[in-house]
């Protein structure tokens with residue numbers, strides 16, 4: 019089977035900021051995919067941590083009036099406050115990071131780090147965190163969190179924040195994937211962008227063989243990282259989260275949303 023094309027962008031023409039791959043040296047399709055692979059580990063670990071707690075539905079009730087003066091769920095309050103703090107120490111200078119509550123975020127108290135700008139400025143207008151939030155709270159959590167309430171709301175919400183940020187970072191990484199794909203083949207993408215043809219763009223950027231590999235790999239990672247480990251056996255078939263949840267998560271939501279980000283970005287790439 020022919021392998022999907024890899025990028026030929028010269029290392030010096032663009033340098034990716036220190037991303038999840040830890041590498042600031044190269045910006046090409048291989049390095050971008052390496053980062054996506056490393057981010058799988060983060061997502062698998064963060065969901066395994068969340069699975070320590072039951073559903074704790076109270077946290078997600080948007081009609082609760084638990085916090086005086088705040089209308090929304092406890093998790094909305096928690097994430098909004100966490101983002102205010104993280105914005106003050108520069109989290110959103112990083113083009114890989116996208117806030118869930120971008121309205122009224124304070125400026126950083128620290129000077130900006132000089133992240134290499136490899137994206138077209140249109141990237142700044144793309145934020146699909148509302149979709150990611152709804153997917154996480156309403157579709158994903160019921161698939162792996164046990165029913166029940168143990169009252170550990172603060173710890174539950176800390177875990178939720180970690181999961182939401184890991185998913186958001188991975189899905190918005192589609193911006194970098196799209197940029198590198200465009201630079202590799204502007205002659206293919208250009209006409210579809212000028213025609214604003216979503217379907218043609220989706221076709222160009224989709225590699226089904228890569229997607230199949232990704233699904234198999236995350237399922238395998240979940241079975242290795244989430245296995246109950248004992249001293250007297252070589253492995254067990256008890257898992258902290260059913261590994262098939264991860265191939266489902268990637269096949270149904272993570273990869274389609276990453277591709278949505280890619281299409282949205284490419285549509286504006288020549289503005």
Ligand SMILES: C=C(O[C@@H]1C=C(C(=O)O)C=C[C@H]1O)C(=O)O
Nearest residue numbers: 195223224225228229232273276
């Ligand atoms: C990210 C890429 O683009 C698409 C999306 C994928 C994903 O989100 O993992 C995988 C393959 C492609 O269909 C890629 O080509 O690596």
